[in-house]
Amino acid sequence: MKRLLALLPLFALTACVYMENSHEHNKGTEVSKQQAAQVEPGKTDKEWILRNFGTPDRIHAEKDGLEIFEYINERTERSDKKFIFLFSVESDKVVSRQVIRVTMRNNIVESITTNDG
16 A cells, blocks of 8 residues: 555656647648539639639649649648657648549640549
8 A cells, every 4th residue: 555655646747747739730722612513514714723723732734735733632630749858759640631633625624523531
């Protein structure tokens, strides 16, 4: 019993030594599903896409006039775990990822796809 009482302050001290903080961070271009639903394949042009969605995060262009714009939005959670005077651990975890891919030929939208992950 005396040993247990002697260890009690150590357990209390250990609890004070550990700290954890976390915060979320958005990266990339966010395009809402409502915005994506406004796109009409065969009618919507490249200028409309750039004006309403902004600059794409990735562009893939072919010689035959095919262009693919990708708008990628990731929400990550960063967690910082600190053990005072000992060490700290940082970790990032992707909480959600959305990729909207707009395929165009000769500046007219052929298709638009959304991939949530």
